[in-house]
Amino acid sequence: MKSYLIIIPAYNEEGDIASVIGDVKDSNPGADILVVNDGSTDSTSGIARKTGVMVLDIPFNIGYGGAVQTGFRFAAERRYDFVITVDGDAQHDPYSAQNLIDAMEREQADVVIGSRFIEGTYRMGIMRKIGVRLFSMIARLYTGTNFTDPTSGFQLLNKRVFSHLSKDDNYPLDYPDVNIIMALHKMRVKVVEAPVTMKEKPRGKSMHAGLRPVIYIVRMFLAIIMVLVRKED
Amino acid sequence: MGTFLFITILELARKRRFREELSIVWLLTGLGLILSSFADLIIDPLAFKLGLSYPPALVFMITFFLFVLVILYFSVAVSDLKSRNKELSQKIALMEYKLGTLYKEEE
Numbered sequence: 001m002k003s004y005l006i007i008i009p010a011y012n013e014e015g016d017i018a019s020v021i022g023d024v025k026d027s028n029p030g031a032d033i034l035v036v037n038d039g040s041t042d043s044t045s046g047i048a049r050k051t052g053v054m055v056l057d058i059p060f061n062i063g064y065g066g067a068v069q070t071g072f073r074f075a076a077e078r079r080y081d082f083v084i085t086v087d088g089d090a091q092h093d094p095y096s097a098q099n100l101i102d103a104m105e106r107e108q109a110d111v112v113i114g115s116r117f118i119e120g121t122y123r124m125g126i127m128r129k130i131g132v133r134l135f136s137m138i139a140r141l142y143t144g145t146n147f148t149d150p151t152s153g154f155q156l157l158n159k160r161v162f163s164h165l166s167k168d169d170n171y172p173l174d175y176p177d178v179n180i181i182m183a184l185h186k187m188r189v190k191v192v193e194a195p196v197t198m199k200e201k202p203r204g205k206s207m208h209a210g211l212r213p214v215i216y217i218v219r220m221f222l223a224i225i226m227v228l229v230r231k232e233d
Numbered sequence: 234m235g236t237f238l239f240i241t242i243l244e245l246a247r248k249r250r251f252r253e254e255l256s257i258v259w260l261l262t263g264l265g266l267i268l269s270s271f272a273d274l275i276i277d278p279l280a281f282k283l284g285l286s287y288p289p290a291l292v293f294m295i296t297f298f299l300f301v302l303v304i305l306y307f308s309v310a311v312s313d314l315k316s317r318n319k320e321l322s323q324k325i326a327l328m329e330y331k332l333g334t335l336y337k338e339e340e
Contacts, residue, residue: 054330059322062318062322066319073327173319
């Protein structure tokens, strides 16, 4: 039987983490669940532990990508077959994970990205919308495949891919988005999209709020250039 | 100013509050500043040879270049430290988990 690890990176998510874990447990009963507490200063870790799932505590905040990579390392060490990444802020509907699994089997893909735009609508700020459109276009131009939601963190990856990304600087510390799609394409990894449901962020501040989208776009452009100029591993 | 910087760096390196390899960059900067005070001997002839009619401009140019090098050097050092920091924090998290599991098994 194939083994799945669901990785939930969480930073100061004490308000949502219990419900996220509850939903993930109910929707994916056969999978193991790992919460990667990215140096939270609130009681995220304690709340997660009480639910009985596995919890990794990073001693200080290293960023979203660093937390996800810690989960990849854990999965690689324990020889899981697949990992699914679900954000700890209750934005991703874990019941959609089955769509990712079905798409991987159907398309014989290595990575499946959950897109909120294939089916249904999702409200977001104008800057975020511009960013998503822009990066969709870049991803399409580079890979020849249409990615409607390249910034989605709701993903399914097979062992070959997450084992590679778990090493050294193969996974970026802050924003693993379209740059990762491009880097994987360079490695001849098959990346596809599948429809998922995402909720509007119920509380707290999104990492794409305020001036952050502008900084995000600039940094992502730099990351894209780095993917283009770096030699293939 | 150059002499002050030079002595301060030497003193910090001697007291081991400054790693030798890092202090080299600053010592070179201090040395550059000391040399710039011998304007008659070095700076003025060099500036005129390079076609600069105002020799202090050469001092500013060299100082600017040295400080850019120093900043670049430290940016590389910070990036390197950040990578190592990430590696360490990830390893600590994974090892703490293993340790916790071992303790539980013992109980």
